[in-house]
Amino acid sequence: MHVLITGANRGIGLRLAQLYGAAGDQVTATSRRGTPSLDVTKPDDHLALARSLEGRPVDLLICNAGVYLDKGHDLATGYGSDLWAQSFAANVTGIFLTVQALLPNLRAAGSSRIAILSSQMASHTRAPGGSYIYRASKAAALNLGRNLAADLRDEGIAVGIYHPGWVQTDMGGGHADITVDEAATGLKARFDALTMENTGCFETWDGRAHPY
Template identity: 55%
Template sequence: MAVLITGANRGIGAALFAKAQARGHDVIGTTRATDDPTLRPMDVTDPDSVTALAAQLAETPIDLLVCNSGVFLEKGQPADRLTDTQLWADTFATNVTGVYLTAMAFLPNLALSKTPKIAIISSQMGSSERAGGQNYVYRASKAAAVNLGRNLAVDLKTRNIAVGIYHPGWVRTDMGSSAASISTEQSATGLFDRFDHLSLNTTGCFEMWNGDPMPF
């Protein structure tokens, strides 16, 4: 299987990249940094950067596109002081617009696959039914990513492209903290199981890394 994973330089993205390699997949990982020769440079917030990589990979089939890049820029900030509009803009640029730009740019590659899939890494913090307060910017961006994924699932079904949205768990990363409940290896293993089960019959799903359904 040919896999492209965004944000593969650290955390969950790096674990997904390693898991794909261990499974024997042909995997391409991306990063905003340019000093890692194993990854392709691509900034999901920059349309020119995204289209440049898509052009380099023209005629290359992609079976699974994993939109993993994400930021949590407000972490640790009081909820009543999130008045910096640039913080909101930068968060949505990565967590929402970046997903859209990536999905659109690589549609031609997905069209070359017999069973194309898009996996969007969102969060349970994007669930409106599980609103827990605080972290307004991140929660709003992840809710938007869920909504985007649901609508992409509707429109791309006619192109035989399945779209799934996933909560990776509370993972021990810089974002999740050392107090989190699962390792990146556990998350990546569970997520790839979910990707395997994604199909046109389940397109638009919002699931946890372990297969439990997430409320919208």
């Protein structure tokens, strides 16, 4: 199986690459400064990646790359317009461009899968305030995944959207609930269980259905 992971230079993406590699799968681990290089905010990078993989099937695409730029901002003074643009470019447009660029590779694989990392902060049932940009971008990523699942159903391409947990990464912080290994191991199990039967699902890292 060929697995392609975005944002695989650290944290969950790196650990997922290690897990799939240890299982004997072929792994293409992309990052902004890695090989192959992919900055998901740059259309030219997507085109270059697609050219490098032309004709090569991708069985599982994991859209992991993302940013959290407005952590701790104040409503009265924070959330600058530049942060909105940067966040949506990485967390939403970046996912769409990745899927769009690699669609021929996903089609070539036959029954392929797309896994999108969103967050419980995308859910309208969790709205405690704050982190407006991150929450809005992750909600958009959830919506994007749901619509991709509908459009790709007839092609046999399954799409799942996932909350990775509150993870001890640079983004989550040292006081988060679970380790990177716990998150990645749980997510891998979710991705392995993704089929056309549950396409469009929004699930937590440990296998629970998450309310939209």
